[in-house]
Structures are given as structure tokens and as C-alpha cells.
Amino acid sequence: MAAFGPRKAQRLARADGSRKGGLDERAAPVVRLLNGQSRFCTTSSCSGRLVLVQGRAVDGDSFEIQxxxxxxxxxxxxxxxxxxxxxxxxxxxxxxxxxxEPFVLHVLCQELQDAQLLHSVAVNSGFRNSGITVGKGGKIMVAVRSTHCLEVPLSHRGKLMVSEEYIEFLIHVANQKMEENIRRIDRFFKCLELALKNSASTNSSLEKTEKHCPVYLHRRKRKNIQGLHTPPRGPNEELEPEDDVETSLDIFAEIMI
Structure with missing residues (x-):
């Protein structure tokens, strides 16, 4: 992505616009790890929370919080x-x-391969509802999120509609989800830390090889060019399946509150 550095600096210089006005303690290590890398920039995060939200119904027969x-x-x-x-x-x-509401994180990425690395780590850490969005101007965004949510109406026009016993049960379920959410965040941080370390090591080795062995670089380019003009195979030879970019990425759009 062009001018990623200036865009990242501008983004991180903004004041925190969340209700809390700062990072959640449990999400902070992940956010700092990513922002410490030149190719990532976090745009929003929440470590997971339990909330009682009050609003008014859309009309007398519908229960939907505005x-x-x-x-x-x-x-x-x-x-x-x-x-x-x-x-x-x-x-x-x-x-x-x-x-x-479980852990959620949005990250601006410099290149598509960076987004793929982050997405892979997220999914393997339990955040299986994560995805990659490619917007106008090549803006690449990764949303890290999962599906173990909970949403239950409790009162209508100030009147409690369920028993206290049922509320105790709901809180027990919510606390279990919270504990699982904490485990997934810890797993995500450890896996991300390892993936970034391995990625940096691989890139460093490749740069050294290409710097000291220009013939290797020349051959690699030549091989790539030849791959674009591969002659047809024989009738008895099977063609290898091509990578399907559309199935390898989970492209979606998200509307935040």
C-alpha cells in the first residue's frame, strides 16, 4: 500500500475515540506488538465485555435497541x-x-501477504469469524473476531421479564464465554509473536541470499518468467490445480457501532 508509513503515523496520532478513552488492559499487548511492526497499524480493539444496554423499542410490538x-x-x-x-x-x-461481546481487533496492513499472515494466525487461534477486506485505493484491513457471542433481552419498558434464577444462569454462561475469550487472546498473542519472528527471520535470510548471490536472483526471476509461458503438457499429464484467491480469503464488509 502506497504511503502506508504516513497513514499509520497519522492514525496512531489521533485521540482515542472509544467510550473508555484508552486501550483495554488485556488487548494492550496484542495492539502494541502489532503497532511495533512497520507493516501493521491497529485501528480499533476491544478485549471482550459484558454489557447491559438500555434503549427504547422501535415500536410497541418490536424489541430492538436503538x-x-x-x-x-x-x-x-x-x-x-x-x-x-x-x-x-x-x-x-x-x-x-x-x-x-468477545475480543475484536481491526488492523490496517501494508501488503496482502501481511494480512494473510495475520488472518491465518487469528483463525488458528480460535477467531474463526476473522476476515480480510480490500477497499478502495488498496486499503487492506483485517478484522479479528469470533462468534461466541451472547445477546438476551431482560426487561421491557423497565419491567423485568425473566426470573433472577435465569439471570444467574445467563451470567454463568457469559462468564464461561469470557474465560474462553481470555484463553483465545493469550493464544493469539503467543502465536502472533512466533509468526512475526519466523517471518522476519525468513525475510532476512532471503535478503542476504539475494544480496550475495545475484545469480540466484537472476535465476529466480527467469524461472518466474518461464512459468508464465509454460508450454502445454502432454495428454496424459495432469495439470496441477491453480490457487483460488477467492476461496483463500474471507472478504467481507463490517459495520461498526
Whole structure:
């Protein structure tokens, strides 16, 4: 991507626009590891959270929280108790939804191969809903995310619609998801650290080889050129399947809140 360095510097110089106003402690090591590399730039992150979101229904028969007018009765990035949720629900005057939202990270990448490396590490670490988006002007973005979410309505117009026993059960489920989320973040950080180290080592070895062995570079280029004009094979020879770029990348667009 052209002018990636200046774009990264400009992005990192911006003030944090999140509600919290800073990095989540658990996401910080991953963010700093990526931003310490010249080819990556994080744009947003959340380590995972449990929230009670209050809003108003779209109409009398529909239960859907309006994002524009919603407020948070409770937010925590750690496991919590049913009593904490019950205390927060006492302040409810509208429609309230309990949500568990797992770790999410968006990363701007310099080259497609950088995005592929990050995507591979994310998927292998348990973030199987991750994907790569290539936008206008060659902007390459990786979204690291998973699917173990939770979203349950609890009250309507300030009236609790479920039992306290059920809320205790929901919090137990949410805490299990939180613990699994923490394990995946730790695994992602360790795998990413190793992948970046191996990638740097491979690139360094290749640069040294090409610098001291120009014949090797010449032959490699010659081989690549010949590969573009390979003569037809015999009728009994099978052609090797070509790489399918569309199936190797999970291209998707995402709308953030």
C-alpha cells in the first residue's frame, strides 16, 4: 500500500475515540506488538465485555435497541456476578439487553501477504469469524473476531421479564464465554509473536541470499518468467490445480457501532 508509513503515523496520532478513552488492559499487548511492526497499524480493539444496554423499542410490538439512543447500565471486561447485574437492572426504565461481546481487533496492513499472515494466525487461534477486506485505493484491513457471542433481552419498558434464577444462569454462561475469550487472546498473542519472528527471520535470510548471490536472483526471476509461458503438457499429464484467491480469503464488509 502506497504511503502506508504516513497513514499509520497519522492514525496512531489521533485521540482515542472509544467510550473508555484508552486501550483495554488485556488487548494492550496484542495492539502494541502489532503497532511495533512497520507493516501493521491497529485501528480499533476491544478485549471482550459484558454489557447491559438500555434503549427504547422501535415500536410497541418490536424489541430492538436503538443504537443512537442507547445507554449502558453496566459494562465490565471481567467475569461478574448475578447480583451486580440485578443491581444495575434496578435503574432500568426502558428495554434492556444483556450482551457478551468477545475480543475484536481491526488492523490496517501494508501488503496482502501481511494480512494473510495475520488472518491465518487469528483463525488458528480460535477467531474463526476473522476476515480480510480490500477497499478502495488498496486499503487492506483485517478484522479479528469470533462468534461466541451472547445477546438476551431482560426487561421491557423497565419491567423485568425473566426470573433472577435465569439471570444467574445467563451470567454463568457469559462468564464461561469470557474465560474462553481470555484463553483465545493469550493464544493469539503467543502465536502472533512466533509468526512475526519466523517471518522476519525468513525475510532476512532471503535478503542476504539475494544480496550475495545475484545469480540466484537472476535465476529466480527467469524461472518466474518461464512459468508464465509454460508450454502445454502432454495428454496424459495432469495439470496441477491453480490457487483460488477467492476461496483463500474471507472478504467481507463490517459495520461498526
Amino acid at each position: 443504537k443512537k439512543d442507547c445507554s449502558w447500565l453496566l459494562v465490565t471486561h471481567e467475569p461478574c456476578s448475578g447480583s451486580e447485574v440485578m443491581t444495575a437492572l434496578e435503574k432500568a426504565t426502558g428495554d434492556v439487553v444483556l450482551k457478551f
